[in-house]
Amino acid sequence: MTEIPVWAAILVGLFALIGSLLTFIGCMGLARFDSFYQRIHAPTLGTSFGAIFVLAASIIYFSVSGQRLAVHEVLIVIFVSLTTPVTLMLLARAALYRDRAEGNGNVPAAALGKDTVVKAADDL
Amino acid sequence: MMRQILPYPLLSLGMLILWLLLQQSLGLGQILLGSVVALFAGRALAALQPEQPRIRRPFKIIHLMGLVAVDVLWSNLAVARIVLQGRHRKQTAGFLLLPLELRDRSALAILACIITATPGSAWLEYDAVRGTVLIHVLDLVDDQEWIDTIKHRYERLLLEIFQ
Amino acid sequence: MSETILFWTIMVSQFLLAGSMIAATSRMIRGPRAQDRILALDAFYVAAMLMLVLFGIRVGTSVYFEAALVIGVLGFVSTVALAKFLMRGEVIE
Structure with missing residues (x-):
């Protein structure tokens, strides 16, 4: 570890702590919530501001210790914030599809005439 | 050229x-x-050959990004509180069927990303025929409040940007 | 002084991230459905990525950044592939 000024160390430590705490709370929610549709909200904590704070800590540390601006962590922020909604939406639709196909009663029915699988499941 | x-x-x-x-x-x-x-x-x-989106007001995008960043930060804190309350809290999660005026496909994609990226709300399914979207909300106390928030905060801006 | 601050804060943060990985793993084991396990895998990937970034700060090299980027890409691709598989691969009929 190279020596950096105290203010930078405090800032880096604080940001790392806040970010990892948010990620931890998100994963705790993942373990605690009762249904899948509640659990799908939990990981977004880690991927939004959890990741942003940890990567901001990394940007500050490498910029101060290397004496030059190190901003390639921004890439990860952009990438994570663009891809997470896509994966979560796909997963949610897959879950909805499976729950309807099995006829689990706790999800709203599909729009009429759009999904024939639901009708087939009702007939059983 | x-x-x-x-x-x-x-x-x-x-x-x-x-x-x-x-x-x-x-x-x-x-x-x-x-x-x-x-x-x-x-x-x-x-x-x-993708469908070319028509962006009418590019500078409103910056406004939208700022709005989303602030909202995501607040809902981070709200969801963190819900997780920490644990099992003592009564269940308020629920599904919400939302009518949309937005028809532009790129605008819908952006709206879907915003809603899913915000902790506490998730975009589940869009019905192109009726123009409704199914959303799951973690803290659903008042249906109408959520509908108003999404329609007035995001949909109005997206309509201004794209149509 | 600054070294002590960094050492302890980064260590506590790493413990928190390790805790989140454990929580995600417990959900992965408990399930109950395939979609829960995939969701937990996605959260696990994100926590592992952030853990690598913190390792980079701790050691003082930005080599770990590349590893974090690769994990991020892999996590996205694998989650999408698995979700797609759930849609069409294992349908009850």
């Missing part, structure tokens, strides 16, 4: 910026190499 070389100027600019970020340098060689990559990326996307 300009359209043939640079069919998607914004995408090419974004690719160039990404390249320079990844290389961590602003040297002339990297800028040239990045420009070549960006040009080819633009041409490659043009070969796929």
